[in-house]
Amino acid sequence: MSDPLSEIVRLLRPQAVFANLISGKGNWAVRYSEFGKPSFCIMLEGGCRLAVDGHEPTTLSAGDFVLLPTTPGFTLSSFLPSPPVHLDPTKVPKGLELRYGEQTGQPDMRSLGGAFLFDCVDPGLLVSLLPGVVHVQGSLRLSQLVQMVGEETADEKPGNEFMRSRLADMLLVEAMRSTTSGSAPPGLLRGLGDERLAAALKQMHAHIGRRWSVAQLAKIAALSRSSFFERFTRTVGVAPMEYLLAWRMEIAKEFLRRGELSVSEIAEHVGYGSTSAFSAAFTRHVGQPPSHYARAA
Known part of the structure; x- marks a missing residue:
């Protein structure tokens, strides 16, 4: 885990x-x-x-x-x-x-x-x-x-x-x-303080390349789909798929910074079926293509 x-x-x-x-x-x-x-x-x-x-x-x-x-x-x-x-x-x-x-x-x-x-x-x-x-x-x-x-x-x-x-x-x-309780702002730490959301968050982090759905994550959290979506969004501050995208991009930036993997290998690692799909998502999220980010880093 x-x-x-x-x-x-x-x-x-x-x-x-x-x-x-x-x-x-x-x-x-x-x-x-x-x-x-x-x-x-x-x-x-x-x-x-x-x-x-x-x-x-x-x-x-x-x-x-x-x-x-x-x-x-x-x-x-x-x-x-x-x-x-x-x-x-x-x-x-x-x-x-x-x-x-x-x-x-x-x-x-x-x-x-x-x-x-x-x-x-x-x-x-x-x-x-x-x-x-x-x-x-x-x-x-x-x-x-x-x-x-x-x-x-x-x-x-x-x-x-x-x-x-x-x-x-x-x-x-x-x-x-110490801030995984109510003192943390909406985000990962507050989510980890919620036993049910923590179970889903840990699975998302453990299997970042899996093609997750809200229904699958809700099942892990033992909540209905609508309850999970509302609870996750309120506690973590963003919707489940938005959080997953942001975390995938953080991992991708780290890989690009280290320069040990190709863009296609990074795309596969963070759950994208094609390099072009990953590049498009990365560019939208970060503001520049992966190749440009790697050179700058």
Whole structure:
């Protein structure tokens, strides 16, 4: 059985850049301008307040993990108000510890702030899957990963860069798992949180080249055709065949980018009986023929 979430992470190919260790003491506040790219905060010790533009302020505690898929402007602060220091995230020195508030003494808060870089065809894929703020609390598994990240950051042992990148992969998966309930926007993650739709989605991913019909997928989900169509469209955000087409095109783009298969082989793999039919569908969906896309990629 195919695992759609693993496939998504594989296509995204996350490369985490752990930018800075961050600590704070006393009363402090920092205001970061919009970054526009995926970033994260891992709380190692203590706590603080996070106010992301367009969202309700929230409290961060040790072991929490926050992911901002598009990182709008936000304010990070101690629990008592203080005039914020304004910072441009693109100009913050990399690799240095950032100290907020009182510059000496044992900090009240320690965290790790960084950004995810994705070596992928469609970086918007992550944004389409997740809510604007992913805040994971009370996860023992995530707390263990956070602890390991802190250890790898504190101890510059051989191989720590590789370890941090692998831990980032796992943190991303845990964050995505946490949103398979109602907190996710319409999309794959919310669909995977629906037991009946998940069964159909897994089969679609496992057999992407099969000539699926709505009736066949409805049978797998143990729903009537009309109920399945309505439930899938409402939960995933698009109709079943539209979702299947979009996923086939993502797989096709990955194959074209790697350059290991011919266009006719890719067409067969993603369920098209002829190269011309695949080329026409790809051109409509992507905006350029497969051969042009392959050259550009």
